[in-house]
Amino acid sequence: MLQLIADGLVVGSTVSLGAIGLTLTYSLLRFANFGHGELLTTGAYAALAVVTAITAWGVDAPPIGPFSFGWPLLVALPVAAGATALVALAIDALLFARLRARGSAIVLIIASFGAALALRNLLLFVFGPLPEYYSREIQIAVALVPRGVMGGMRVTPDQMVVLGLALAAMVALHVFLTRTVLGKAMRATAMNPDLARITGIDTAAVIRATWILGAALAALAGVFAGLTGQVRTTLGFELLLPMFAAAILGGVGSIHGAALGGLVVGLAESLLTPVLGAEYRAASAFLAIIAILLVRPAGLFGRVAR
Amino acid sequence: MTDLAGLASYAAFFLAFAGIFAVIVLGLNLHWGFTGLFNVGVAGFVAIGAYVSAILTTPDHPGQLGGFALPVVVGWLGAAAAAGLAGLIVGAATLRLRHDYLAIATFGIAIVIQLVALNAQWLTGGPFGLHFVPKPFEASLGAGLPFNAAYLALVVGVVLLVHAGLERLVRSPWGRVLRAIREDEVAAESLGKRIFAFRLQAFVIGSAIMGLGGALYAHFIGYIAPEDFLPILTFQLWTMLIVGGAGNNRGAILGAVVVWAVWAISGGALRAIMPPDAQTRGAALQVVLIGILLAAMLILRPRGLLGEETAISRHAAAREPEG
Incomplete structure (x- = not known):
């Protein structure tokens, strides 16, 4: 039981980071971005490329302390965030911005679906179909709770650092959105784009900031998912449904809701696994979505969206 | 002569x-x-039809539900009914909400169906799929060209029927x-139309x-497996509609032929170019390539090849010849 909760929280923190980016683009650009999962994948592979390049250079980078990874991954993290942001901005400039300009916002969803498949298969073409790892080091899980108490709880140091960094990123984002001018401009644009433009907010800059922020968080989530699992081309795609579930549960457009929603979805997935069976794990996110839409379509913190 | 027959x-x-x-x-x-409804889970509905028809019509097989060996026509009707029922469930949950929710829910149901197809061995045969789906006319006409031609005629008949x-x-x-x-929800509602029902x-x-x-697919190939109904199928179908022209039924048919041709030719070309290990x-x-085709189409020719006909009453045109 405790073990399931711990696993759920680790997965959930990754889902949270992804869902925050998803809900950001959803509320500012007003479409469900089916390509968001591929931003996670892009981030994971960008970090892998950096780590591989540093190692190939012949630099000796032993694992830090109890963790499985050395300093190259810490260097790779911001590089991956930057690279993913560039990819997101490029797709926006090439595809989404043109469709937005024509006012056919509704077509954006299917365009994002197409962009996602193209991006995923481009990664498959470049990196090949075999799953990769950031490190082949073996880690020993730390027993936080002895086996006698509710089945016990064992967590690897990597999982702890993922959970910690994810929470830190969420706090940093909260401070950014509430304390900085750009953050406030983003919230204003999300609420009412026309009014925001009238008050002199550069909405084009806000849209760019949204992509950068959403993509950076997605890259972070992608690296974390790769660190606690495998780096593979379907990494982000498999998290897309849980991320949507988290964003809807939190109420679309609500950052705090998405953060909390991600943890809840992660927990629900983990706790439902013994009930549904491991092979149907991915279905639990769908069941969650249908249940939320039937009971409370506005989500926990959202307004009714029609 | 045999070459010609093969061709x-x-x-x-x-x-x-x-x-x-x-x-x-x-x-x-x-x-x-x-x-104007966003269905991102087309592959899921196609899969339901294929599996239901296969289960209804295949001969009995140990350890497997189904094997009812019913006539193919019954299988087809069952397929349509089952997929319609799935549409009813998903639609009832999401069609009152914003279109994004329908997109997400249909995306979800396609994934769940994929999971069921892959894991519910007693129902779907799991990763090995269902074999021996009866092919109509094959026994009487023979495999190869006679079967392909007869089935083509059948498919064309269905296309014409559905189109009409x-x-x-x-x-x-x-x-x-x-x-x-589709054009204006609020206006339609204010005219007293029950939007949700429509x-x-x-x-x-x-x-x-x-x-x-x-x-139709299941009985043509005679074998179905979960990997026949991946999200890539949904994407291909959407590309067909966008290329052909959304809102135009002849465009939908044209798009299917054109994109399928592009797909088949590019596949053959890439297989010839790429080394076997790649x-x-x-x-x-x-x-x-197909992704770029879709994106280019959306940007350069959003109406598609044929595009929707402008819907103006013929009386309006008669009264105002100058426009």
């Missing part, structure tokens, strides 16, 4: 496939083209309400057509 057989095979796609795209056209039915529907008052809802009807009918398309990567490049 004819392949042509019939190719066209029958295009026709099957055309049926499904016609269903999608009712969803998106006429009603849909044309009647969308040109009826009912169809005009659908387009009104949307649900259109969604269920479209889903049923997709299920029928899935059944075939997976070649297949990936093929998907990238």
Whole structure:
């Protein structure tokens, strides 16, 4: 039981980071971005490329302390965030911005679906179909709770650092959105784009900031998912449904809701696994979505969206 | 002579496939083209149709539900009914909400169906799929060209039937309400139209057509497996509709033929170019190509090849000749 909760929280923190980016683009650009999962994948592979390049250079980078990874991954993290942001901005400039300009916002969803498949298969073409790892080091899980108490709880140091960094990123984002001018401009644009433009907010800059922020968080989530699992081309795609579930549960457009929603979805997935069976794990996110839409379509913190 | 027969057989095979796609795209056209409903889980509805028809018509097989060995026609009707029912469930949950929610929910149901197909061995045969799906006429006519040609004729018949039915529907008052809802929901509602009911009807009918398309596929190949119904299929079908022209039934059929041709030719070319050990990567490049085709189409020619006819009353044109 405790073990399931711990696993759920680790997965959930990754889902949270992804869902925050998803809900950001959803509320500012007003479409469900089916390509968001591929931003996670892009981030994971960008970090892998950096780590591989540093190692190939012949630099000796032993694992830090109890963790499985050395300093190259810490260097790779911001590089991956930057690279993913560039990819997101490029797709926006090439595809989404043109469709937005024509006012056919509704077509954006299917365009994002197409962009996602193209991006995923481009990664498959470049990196090949075999799953990769950031490190082949073996880690020993730390027993936080002895086996006698509710089945016990064992967590690897990597999982702890993922959970910690994810929470830190969420706090940093909260401070950014509430304390900085750009953050406030983003919230204003999300609420009412026309009014925001009238008050002199550069909405084009806000849209760019949204992509950068959403993509950076997605890259972070992608690296974390790769660190606690495998780096593979379907990494982000498999998290897309849980991320949507988290964003809807939190109420679309609500950052705090998405953060909390991600943890809840992660927990629900983990706790439902013994009930549904491991092979149907991915279905639990769908069941969650249908249940939320039937009971409370506005989500926990959202307004009714029609 | 045998070469010619082989070529004819392949042509019939190719066209029958295009026709099957055309049926499904016609269903999608009712969803998106006429009603503006976002179905991102088309592959799921197709899979339901294929599996239901297969289960109803295959001969008995130990350790497997089904094997009812019913006539193929019953399988097809069952396929359409089952996919329509799935559409009813998804639609009832999401069609009152913003269109994004329908997209997410249909995306979800396609994944769940994929999971069931992969894991519910007693029902779907799991990863090995269902074999021995009866192929109509094959026993009496023989495999190869005779079967392909006969099935092509059957598929063309179904395409014409579905096309005629849909044309009647969308040109009826009912169809005009659908387009009104698509264009301006509030205006349609203020005219007293029950938007949710119309949307649900259109969604269920479209889903049923997709299920029928899935059944056509199953009985043509004679074997179905979970990997036949991956999200890539949904994407191909959407590309067909966008390329052909959403909101135009002839465009839907044309798009199916054109995109299927692009897909088949590019696949053959990549297989010829790529070395044998890089075939997976070649297949990936093929998907990238179709993705770029869709994006280019959306940007450069959003109406598609044929595009929707402008719907103006013929009386309006007669009264105001100058426009």
